[in-house]
């Protein structure tokens with residue numbers, strides 16, 4: 243059998259399939275179930291200091307080639323979230339995702355995470371649809387990325403993953419800033435866009451927030467290109483996220499330079515079974531093409 | 546979780562008729578058909594306001610029933626002939642009613658809505674509907690048109706038997722027996738129904754209700770224990786209900 247286990251910033255994953263942030267990510271029991279169904283690791287919903295209700299529905303829409311979402315960081319807030327995820331016993335790594343409005347808030351929330359056992363912290367500098375956060379707060383440019391990464395890094399004692407947006411220019415420069423700021427890995431990346439869907443019958447944008455981040459199959463080529471650029475720009479490992487639905491999509495990410503893949507919208511198309519299905523499809527391809535380990539394939543597209 | 550439940554389509558229906566069920570409840574009957582199963586639901590969208598889950602009350606013509614709780618359901622109650630109703634669905638897993646011989650349907654409040662759609666698919670089901678008072682009874686005429694005479698219970702005895710649906714259920718199980726009980730309604734009621742069925746060794750399926758924001762198994766707002774109610778359910782069979790600790794502890 244081909245070995246698909248992988249390592250990233252010193253963290254071991256039995257499977258390279260990691261649940262992306264914001265998909266079913268607020269309940270420990272559901273995340274345990276996702277692990278038992280084959281996910282190599284999981285990422286929590288991005289947690290803010292205070293609880294957030296998020297945007298009104300519709301918060302998601304299937305537009306044919308993928309999905310738009312404008313959830314608006316609905317989450318229980320850091321205190322409740324720490325209670326919820328305390329005592330994680332699965333061997334599958336738990337990545338704790340946080341987001342905040344500025345460096346000060348990032349530091350405060352990052353400092354609280356050490357109360358519980360997590361494998362890594364991820365910071366989302368890249369949400370395209372929540373006022374005051376991510377791209378809408380200018381967190382995606384190289385200077386802010388460097389500052390925020392540095393602030394969070396000094397507050398935590400586990401590896402730091404910085405999640406970037408595929409919708410900014412010169413992504414390599416942003417990734418370099420994250421690396422310089424002390425990031426141990428880059429997650430490339432968040433949803434793209436934002437985009438909009440207009441309902442013809444009602445002649446209105448369908449999402450209540452009007453626009454939302456694009457995910458799913460439609461963004462795969464964009465995400466693969468970004469992973470390719472980031473791999474070239476930095477030495478730290480990359481998680482490839484965006485549109486991975488089948489094993490062959492994950493393999494494209496790996497060849498572009500990803501050491502693991504994030505999986506979100508596939509859960510909508512293929513259910514929680516996505517993780518084991520994608521892993522199986524990867525193994526089948528590797529076996530019929532004579533590859534024994536994922537490592538042999540990471541970044542081969544650059545050769 | 547199967548692919549055929551994925552909503553790659555949204556439907557906009559024209560409202561053909563609005564039936565006043567009681568002082569705070571309306572059934573919105575449309576001019577169209579929605580290919581769906583009893584127990585499945587739709588997300589109803591009111592542009593600029595919100596989108597919320599509603600049980601499918603009937604598939605042909607497609608209809609939903611809304612009890613007025615807040616601003617959203619109040620707007621649905623104000624709908625009139627010619628208005629538009631936009632839904633995404635059908636969503637979720639419905640009731641399984643293959644080879645059922647002696648079914649009992651137990652609905653509390655608006656939980657009776659999906660059970661009417663189910664009753665249409667069954668032969669001679671026994672139906673129990675519970676509400677707080679006479680004024681809040683709904684959908685009764687519809688069952689009667691199917692030739693079913695529902696057992697009515699009210700908390701205050703203003704109509705039918707005074708008390709909860711549980712006494713009526715115990716009575717039916719004792720006198721006529723049943724091979725399965727289908728129930729939808731407030732959680733405390735369904736817990737009581739499940740306990741009675743467990744005691745009498747009768748199978749059951751329950752339609753659970755949690756807060757749903759996406760309806761498609763992505764956002765995580767509807768979870769109960771390790772279940773994603775909008776996608777794994779909303780209907781759960783006995784063997785799964787048994788394992789949801791959070792259902793029993795409320």
Ligand SMILES: Cc1cc2nc3c(=O)[nH]c(=O)nc-3n(C[C@H](O)[C@H](O)[C@H](O)COP(=O)(O)O)c2cc1C
Nearest residue numbers: 262263264288311366431432457458484485506507
């Ligand atoms: C409904 C939904 C909610 C999301 N919430 C978050 C979030 O809270 N934090 C975050 O970093 N990314 C969030 N994302 C982005 C995903 O983690 C992922 O980066 C993106 O969807 C692309 O991957 P995919 O095509 O596999 O879904 C969300 C995506 C979706 C669809």
Ligand code: FES
Nearest residue numbers: 759760763765775
């Ligand atoms: S309502 Fe979003 S996962 Fe169920």
